[in-house]
Amino acid sequence: MQSQSKKLFSLRKLIFMLVLVLSFGTTKIKAQLQCGMTTADQLYLQPDDRPMIGPRSAKTYIPIQFHLFADDDGTGALDVGTVLNELKAINEIYDTVGFYFYLANGGDIPTISNTALTGGPSGYDEIIDAIRNDIALNVFISKDLFVSSGRQVAGYYTSAKDFVAMDASYINDGETLAHELGHFFSLPHTFFGWEDEPYDLAKHGNPVTITQAPSYGVPVELVNKTNCTKAGDKICDTPPDYNFGAARSGCTYNTVIKDPNGEVIPIMENNYMSYFANCSDFQFTEGQHNAMRNNFALPSRNYLRYDYVPLMDTISELVTLLSPTTNQKIETYNYVTLEWLPVTNATRYYIEITDGRELTKAIASGTSYTFTTLKANKSYIVKIRPYSEGFTDTKNRITTFRTGNLMTATTEITGANRYLKVVPNPVQNGNNIKIEVDAGGNGDHLVEVFNMMGQLLSSKSVNLDYGKNTILLNDIKTQAGVHFVRIRGNKHDLTQKFIIAD
Numbered sequence: 001m002q003s004q005s006k007k008l009f010s011l012r013k014l015i016f017m018l019v020l021v022l023s024f025g026t027t028k029i030k031a032q033l034q035c036g037m038t039t040a041d042q043l044y045l046q047p048d049d050r051p052m053i054g055p056r057s058a059k060t061y062i063p064i065q066f067h068l069f070a071d072d073d074g075t076g077a078l079d080v081g082t083v084l085n086e087l088k089a090i091n092e093i094y095d096t097v098g099f100y101f102y103l104a105n106g107g108d109i110p111t112i113s114n115t116a117l118t119g120g121p122s123g124y125d126e127i128i129d130a131i132r133n134d135i136a137l138n139v140f141i142s143k144d145l146f147v148s149s150g151r152q153v154a155g156y157y158t159s160a161k162d163f164v165a166m167d168a169s170y171i172n173d174g175e176t177l178a179h180e181l182g183h184f185f186s187l188p189h190t191f192f193g194w195e196d197e198p199y200d201l202a203k204h205g206n207p208v209t210i211t212q213a214p215s216y217g218v219p220v221e222l223v224n225k226t227n228c229t230k231a232g233d234k235i236c237d238t239p240p241d242y243n244f245g246a247a248r249s250g251c252t253y254n255t256v257i258k259d260p261n262g263e264v265i266p267i268m269e270n271n272y273m274s275y276f277a278n279c280s281d282f283q284f285t286e287g288q289h290n291a292m293r294n295n296f297a298l299p300s301r302n303y304l305r306y307d308y309v310p311l312m313d314t315i316s317e318l319v320t321l322l323s324p325t326t327n328q329k330i331e332t333y334n335y336v337t338l339e340w341l342p343v344t345n346a347t348r349y350y351i352e353i354t355d356g357r358e359l360t361k362a363i364a365s366g367t368s369y370t371f372t373t374l375k376a377n378k379s380y381i382v383k384i385r386p387y388s389e390g391f392t393d394t395k396n397r398i399t400t401f402r403t404g405n406l407m408t409a410t411t412e413i414t415g416a417n418r419y420l421k422v423v424p425n426p427v428q429n430g431n432n433i434k435i436e437v438d439a440g441g442n443g444d445h446l447v448e449v450f451n452m453m454g455q456l457l458s459s460k461s462v463n464l465d466y467g468k469n470t471i472l473l474n475d476i477k478t479q480a481g482v483h484f485v486r487i488r489g490n491k492h493d494l495t496q497k498f499i500i501a502d
């Protein structure tokens, strides 16, 4: 299923697909948007017939797959550093639930360059089906987010497609994502039934005079808990909420409101599933904890349950760069390799390079990464941040270097019969990769294989003879999908796309 996604990508940047250019450091300020969870979807989530499971014991580890949507030219995607911070934030929030989210795919966070998706996944089921990770909780992040009705929202969960979508501006302190993940794990709003018509003194009275909430015939929840299994979110330790938080930007509600029995409602502003915002002490109740754990125990969640404990060891060091050194001038600009010492417990490194105008981003799985899109005679700031699938509370190393104006010489293979190809193509995963090169000269060359993320999977020195050469590569451990082979040396610098099939 991962391989199907590849056709969606623009291939023109070849191996450096994930190297994206983005205007640097812009954070959009948006009006407070609400959740796009539909009432119908919440009916679907109503916690009838929940299996009862015991209290939490050990931590539950849940793979989460973030997908970042960018414009066709690769700009506009949320930066990975913000995602790493968000993961830390939601893990702190979900600690009381007993859930721990870890990055799927070893920590790779793909960017999908497709302008159609920058308004969110709604209406693009086919694309989403192709790129989703079927063994992880999928979170799609776009720069704006619209539901099918056209309404702009901060985030939503869809039960039909079973994923969470988020507006990138609401990825910050975990607050909105925690709410949407609550929906994912079956929690309705605490004010279920009042989404479309929040409490209004003139209309509903005080004490409230209606006994059915405005939507879906849900009973108006009573303070005395006599109808708490049928009203609102059907979770009894969340007090009645008639959507008191609607259109409020703060965390307080000063009016005393009485339920239809005349009892004062102990309004719980700081519930994650309310519409109050910016509470310093947001929480889920114990009843909500149980509902989420029960949801996780359902057969429909089998695809998220594994006997796997992620790598979670603390990463405390900063990256130490070997090259470039601080303020070093690199003579060339079109082939700049960053190298660093391995950081204890880190398995991924997120890199940003900017000249102040354009931002280039990449995720490396090893301890070096080569950039080919930098400009001549520029001062660059580099940020590089280690992390692992289960530990993202890490910091950037920030350093600087300069580029010169020399180009690394690249000589294309020319002539009618010259070629570089992989045969057969596609090649079966696990088989040797057979490369045929018709070389225009002889000498030492480096043969490298990269995946779509630009990660180096294999590197081998070969001596090419003039004319036809055959190179066999084995032991390349990878997933099915688009790959690139690059052969470079003093005579050639050639890159060719090929497919590894399941």
Ligand SMILES: [Zn+2]
Pocket: 035, 036, 037, 179, 180, 183, 189
């Ligand atoms: Zn919601």
